[in-house]
Amino acid sequence: xxxxxxxxxxxxxxxxxxxxxxxxxxxxxxxxxxxxxxxxxxxxxxxxxxxxxxxxxxxxxxxxxxxxxxxxxxxxxxxxxxxxxxxxxxxxxxxxxxxxxxxxxxxxxxxxxxxxxxxxxxxxxxxxxxxxxxxxxxxxxxxxxxxxxxxxxxxxxxxxxxxxxxxxxxxxxxxxxxxxxxxxxxxxxxxxxxxxxxxxxxxxxxxxxxxxxxxxxxxxxxxxxxxxxxxxxxxxxxxxxxxxxxxxxxxxxxxxxxxxxxxxxxxxxxxxxxxxxxxxxxxxxxxxxxxxxxxxxxxxxxxxxxxxxxxxxxxxxxxxxxx
Amino acid sequence: xxxxxxxxxxxxxxxxxxxxxxxxxxxxxxxxxxxxxxxxxxxxxxxxxxxxxxxxxxxxxxxxxxxxxxxxxxxxxxxxxxxxxxxxxxxxxxxxxxxxxxxxxxxxxxxxxxxxxxxxxxxxxxxxxxxxxxxxxxxxxxxxxxxxxxxxxxxxxxxxxxxxxxxxxxxxxxxxxxxxxxxxxxxxxxxxxxxxxxxxxxxxxxxxxxxxxxxxxxxxxxxxxxxxxxxxxxxxxxxxxxxxxxxxxxxxxxxxxxxxxxxxxxxxxxxxxxxxxxxxxxxxxxxxxxxxxxxxxxxxxxxxxxxxxxxxxxxxxxxxxxxxxxxxxxxxxxxxxxxxxxxxxxxxxxxxxxxxxxxxxxxxxxxxxxxxxxxxxxxxxxxxxxxxxxxxxxxxxxxxxxxxxxxxxxxxxxxxxxxxxxxxxxxxxxxxxxxxxxxxxxxxxxxxxxxxxxxxxxxxxxxxxxxxxxxxxxxxxxxxxxxxxxxxxxxxxxxxxxxxxxxxxxxxx
Amino acid sequence: xxxxxxxxxxxxxxxxxxxxxxxxxxxxxxxxxxxxxxxxxxxxxxxxxxxxxxxxxxxxxxxxxxxxxxxxxxxxxxxxxxxxxxxxxxxxxxxxxxxxxxxxxxxxxxxxxxxxxxxxxxxxxxxxxxxxxxxxxxxxxxxxxxxxxxxxxxxxxx
Numbered sequence: 001x002x003x004x005x006x007x008x009x010x011x012x013x014x015x016x017x018x019x020x021x022x023x024x025x026x027x028x029x030x031x032x033x034x035x036x037x038x039x040x041x042x043x044x045x046x047x048x049x050x051x052x053x054x055x056x057x058x059x060x061x062x063x064x065x066x067x068x069x070x071x072x073x074x075x076x077x078x079x080x081x082x083x084x085x086x087x088x089x090x091x092x093x094x095x096x097x098x099x100x101x102x103x104x105x106x107x108x109x110x111x112x113x114x115x116x117x118x119x120x121x122x123x124x125x126x127x128x129x130x131x132x133x134x135x136x137x138x139x140x141x142x143x144x145x146x147x148x149x150x151x152x153x154x155x156x157x158x159x160x161x162x163x164x165x166x167x168x169x170x171x172x173x174x175x176x177x178x179x180x181x182x183x184x185x186x187x188x189x190x191x192x193x194x195x196x197x198x199x200x201x202x203x204x205x206x207x208x209x210x211x212x213x214x215x216x217x218x219x220x221x222x223x224x225x226x227x228x229x230x231x232x233x234x235x236x237x238x239x240x241x242x243x244x245x246x247x248x249x250x251x252x253x254x255x256x257x258x259x260x261x262x263x264x265x266x267x268x269x270x271x272x273x274x275x276x277x278x279x280x281x282x283x284x285x286x287x288x289x290x291x292x293x294x295x296x297x298x299x300x301x302x303x304x305x306x307x308x309x310x311x312x313x314x315x316x317x318x319x320x321x322x323x
Numbered sequence: 324x325x326x327x328x329x330x331x332x333x334x335x336x337x338x339x340x341x342x343x344x345x346x347x348x349x350x351x352x353x354x355x356x357x358x359x360x361x362x363x364x365x366x367x368x369x370x371x372x373x374x375x376x377x378x379x380x381x382x383x384x385x386x387x388x389x390x391x392x393x394x395x396x397x398x399x400x401x402x403x404x405x406x407x408x409x410x411x412x413x414x415x416x417x418x419x420x421x422x423x424x425x426x427x428x429x430x431x432x433x434x435x436x437x438x439x440x441x442x443x444x445x446x447x448x449x450x451x452x453x454x455x456x457x458x459x460x461x462x463x464x465x466x467x468x469x470x471x472x473x474x475x476x477x478x479x480x481x482x483x484x485x486x487x488x489x490x491x492x493x494x495x496x497x498x499x500x501x502x503x504x505x506x507x508x509x510x511x512x513x514x515x516x517x518x519x520x521x522x523x524x525x526x527x528x529x530x531x532x533x534x535x536x537x538x539x540x541x542x543x544x545x546x547x548x549x550x551x552x553x554x555x556x557x558x559x560x561x562x563x564x565x566x567x568x569x570x571x572x573x574x575x576x577x578x579x580x581x582x583x584x585x586x587x588x589x590x591x592x593x594x595x596x597x598x599x600x601x602x603x604x605x606x607x608x609x610x611x612x613x614x615x616x617x618x619x620x621x622x623x624x625x626x627x628x629x630x631x632x633x634x635x636x637x638x639x640x641x642x643x644x645x646x647x648x649x650x651x652x653x654x655x656x657x658x659x660x661x662x663x664x665x666x667x668x669x670x671x672x673x674x675x676x677x678x679x680x681x682x683x684x685x686x687x688x689x690x691x692x693x694x695x696x697x698x699x700x701x702x703x704x705x706x707x708x709x710x711x712x713x714x715x716x717x718x719x720x721x722x723x724x725x726x727x728x729x730x731x732x733x734x735x736x737x738x739x740x741x742x743x744x745x746x747x748x749x750x751x752x753x754x755x756x757x758x759x760x761x762x763x764x765x766x767x768x769x770x771x772x773x774x775x776x777x778x779x780x781x782x783x784x785x786x787x788x789x790x791x792x793x794x795x796x797x798x799x800x801x802x803x804x805x806x807x808x809x810x811x812x813x814x815x816x817x818x819x820x821x822x823x824x825x826x827x828x829x830x831x832x
Numbered sequence: 833x834x835x836x837x838x839x840x841x842x843x844x845x846x847x848x849x850x851x852x853x854x855x856x857x858x859x860x861x862x863x864x865x866x867x868x869x870x871x872x873x874x875x876x877x878x879x880x881x882x883x884x885x886x887x888x889x890x891x892x893x894x895x896x897x898x899x900x901x902x903x904x905x906x907x908x909x910x911x912x913x914x915x916x917x918x919x920x921x922x923x924x925x926x927x928x929x930x931x932x933x934x935x936x937x938x939x940x941x942x943x944x945x946x947x948x949x950x951x952x953x954x955x956x957x958x959x960x961x962x963x964x965x966x967x968x969x970x971x972x973x974x975x976x977x978x979x980x981x982x983x984x985x986x987x988x989x990x
Contacts, residue, residue, distance in 0.1 A: 041659025050663035072518025199472030212673035288669040503885045514874035553915035722949035742930045776877040788870025
């Protein structure tokens with residue numbers, strides 16, 4: 001056993017030596033970068049990140065690993081990044097909702113908007129409210145009529161508490177004064193499954209996720225939250241033209257890192273993102289997925305975040321929306 | 324089906340083979356299954372991580388080629404995972420944890436060869452079955468999957484749960500306690516619906532919840548090594564004589580039923596959202612033990628306990644392709660990586676995929692058949708080699724096992740606290756074995772916990788607080804009823820038998 | 833590992849421990865929102881689980897007094913002294929390795945771990961153990977690199 005003691009002493013010594021080692025950021029990135037997606041596969045955040053992953057990874061010269069961490073309407077993934085080392089190796093690939101909406105609707109979140117620094121925003125996914133065909137309504141008016149006559153009978157599925165799909169539906173309910181029960185799912189894909197299977201009556205998300213089912217006739221689009229009618233679906237009315245412009249929230253995707261990340265690290269990521277979004281192949285993949293390229297630098301992203309967060313807070317206060 | 328459709332099907336399949344047998348695709352398929360097997364053999368290192376790391380490599384390939392390779396890694400890992408389970412009682416893949424129970428016992432009795440053989444053959448048969456299943460039934464099955472809403476999922480989970488708990492070895496009460504504890508451990512972390520921290524004691528690591536890989540590697544890997552070390556190596560060593568490398572005729576007879584049932588079960592469960600591959604293999608094990616004429620042999624090296632679950636997890640990989648290919652909904656994370664491969668090539672999987680991109684749809688499906696055949700050819704000669712591994716003294720083997728467990732736990736998220744969690748559960752697992760608590764119900768409950776809670780809460784929101792929703796809906800009602808029957812059976816059957824005996828005795832003069 | 837005692841005694845301790853866990857968790861879950869059937873909160877599921885766990889552990893506790901000795905012939909071959917020591921050494925080495933990984937990097941830390949583990953069980957001669965450790969850590973490194981598996985960086989490179 002004496003030799004064992006010797007070995008463990010050596011280990012301790014080496015440990016002490018190792019403690020003096022400090023990280024160096026000048027050669028960033030020199031290993032794989034994790035992208036934390038706060039929703040399960042196939043939602044807008046996931047789709048967008050998967051589209052840019054290969055190009056972005058080629059530009060940065062290191063692999064990018066996509067990790068889905070769903071839960072708590074995206075809070076779980078957000079918190080995971082907020083708590084991470086600010087070294088640029090853990091990036092939050094999210095929709096706007098985890099930073100602007102849920103932070104206003106959930107009082108006891110473990111993180112705040114200020115825990116994050118922006119790398120940039122890059123894709124927009126326009127929102128749509130859909131229903132399953134075969135129901136007794138085919139248009140927005142018929143749905144509103146039915147819901148008014150049968151309060152509390154309808155249900156809607158959202159991508160989670162505090163997500164854009166939740167907020168869109170709550171604003172929709174308030175606009176028309178309807179009573180529709182909310183069933184939160186962990187992301188767009190499960191919510192879409194639930195409406196396709198008839199477990200809930202309505203679901204809202206971005207066009208990207210729902211368009212294939214709309215085209216195949218499995219879902220009917222009732223109304224969109226886009227600022228103007230969407231070219232691919234010209235027959236779908238907008239909330240704004242129905243007289244509710246304030247009920248138009250859309251999904252946009254951005255990359256964020258923990259707040260204390262060094263500026264030069266963020267800079268490298270931002271430049272790579274900008275270059276990725278200029279790539280023609282990426283742009284065409286975005287378009288084919290049913291979304292729009294919309295790149296904003298960190299400053300513009302920050303501004304958008306703050307103004308949207310403020311607007312959501314006002315709406316929540318005025319309308320009494322809560323999770 | 325009309326005659327014309329049948330013709331179309333044959334043509335489509337032939338067309339698919341013409342795509343998957345192109346040299347590039349054939350090479351991609353081989354590379355995929357080879358990497359998959361390797362990843363599967365290494366404990367803790369999962370196919371998801373590997374697939375996402377290799378994903379950028381496939382970017383330059385065509386959509387079909389990259390999908391063929393990525394899918395190959397996935398089902399290849401299922402073949403490899405069983406090897407580690409059987410040889411050293413450490414699950415190579417999460418889904419192979421069930422294979423440890425009987426596979427390793429077989430190895431200890433000198434029957435590692437037949438165990439590995441039946442795992443490979445069972446996987447091949449199940450994989451083939453799955454591929455044929457996708458070809459014939461993909462669209463109708465997708466609509467069945469859609470009928471599983473929150474109440475149905477909850478009912479199914481409760482049934483699966485009851486099956487495994489009540490079939491656990493030893494005391495039912497202890498099994499129930501472990502099952503509840505497992506569900507409970509699953510609630511650690513942020514609430515799945517509203518994001519409130521639960522039982523985290525302000526620890527940042529716990530916020531994230533306990534990881535599945537550290538938990539499995541701890542309870543089954545580390546605990547096993549600790550027990551072996553303690554018991555002295557003489558006991559840890561195997562019977563030296565190795566009896567045969569391939570399954571005997573009797574083995575085949577015993578395994579035929581389990582392979583067939585495992586394939587069916589795995590395939591159908593695989594289609595359902597969130598099921599993955601681990602739950603089907605557990606349920607298959609439960610079913611085999613339930614219907615076996617000699618359930619006491621389970622846990623002591625019954626070949627049925629290897630054949631069933633191994634078939635089930637392979638069939639489940641095929642089944643899980645269906646929602647992705649026909650609805651555009653990936654039912655698990657692995658399918659999400661495949662979805663990514665579709666998206667970067669500008670292809671939207673969904674109801675229109677078969678029409679718009681037949682070369683992808685049929686090419687990938689037929690490649691799975693080709694890949695399964697390759698895996699069989701690859702794995703059978705390896706059996707001899709693997710069995711030789713058992714001759715390595717445990718004193719040399721166990722440090723390696725521990726090393727792979729540690730790196731496996733670390734590789735999932737690069738957090739050293741995952742290693743600590745694994746070691747802690749290693750100690751817990753060791754103590755559980757000492758006090759005769761079965762870790763299986765705990766693990767299964769942990770796997771099901773989040774889904775069970777979510778579906779329960781969603782169902783209650785759907786019904787606005789009425790528990791009757793579980794009985795009204797025919798599917799969930801049927802599941803819950805079956806669970807109830809399972810619970811009551813052990814109490815009722817002996818009494819009925821006793822009553823019969825009494826009557827018989829009275830009738831006899 | 834603790835004494836051999838009467839078999840029922842182990843069960844009693846474990847059941848008592850589980851009961852404690854159940855009660856404490858029930859208390860903790862009350863602090864979260866339990867909610868009601870129509871609006872279940874974050875505490876809903878854990879609370880009822882904790883209650884169930886407490887009930888089952890009480891049953892286990894009661895049974896351990898009644899059935900003492902009937903079930904659970906304690907653990908098989910309660911390890912001799914050296915077995916226990918080996919376990920403790922192995923665990924210490926693993927915990928040490930975990931923390932060393934982040935500082936020393938994979939190669940150095942793994943070499944040391946292998947060296948300790950090889951010598952814990954089979955007291956092999958030093959040269960053999962050193963050679964074996966060197967070989968395994970290099971081979972493992974090559975394998976993990978090949979599969980692009982993430983390894984922690986340390987002072988001396990990988």
